Amino acid sequence: MQKKVGIIYRKNCDKCNRPSYSSSEIGSWKCPICHNDLTNYPFFDAITFEQIHIHYVLKKALKGYQNVYYPNDHSTNQNKKFNA
Template identity: 40%
Template sequence: MYMKTCQRCKKIAYGSCEFISWSCPSCSEDLTGGKAFVATSFKEQDVDMRKKRMKIYLTRCTIDKVV
């Protein structure tokens, strides 16, 4: 699933295809030329953030043991 942000009203529009005709559901602005991003759920973002934190923590622990 993809998402684009409307430049006029700043709301997010979602779609299943990156290369289709898009319009904002709130203000009907044409979003076809805008950049599409892959939409992720908050759960996916939370898991990614936990993995990054764990990687940083493990890296710090390894550096502390070496020094």
């Protein structure tokens, strides 16, 4: 499912039974009423109340940014090239 432009996300707090709304799917998410951590709760479309499955896609996208493209001894490899 592609991300819709201008979508508002909803999460339901099971501690105070109140909805919480946000326009961002990243970062921590605290209930504004009771401060319960809703970060790992499922996302819902605030208008249609349909569950949105973005958690897996987001984790996969974030994992892509964790790749290391240089070896740990990158600086010593550069020195070997110039000293050779």
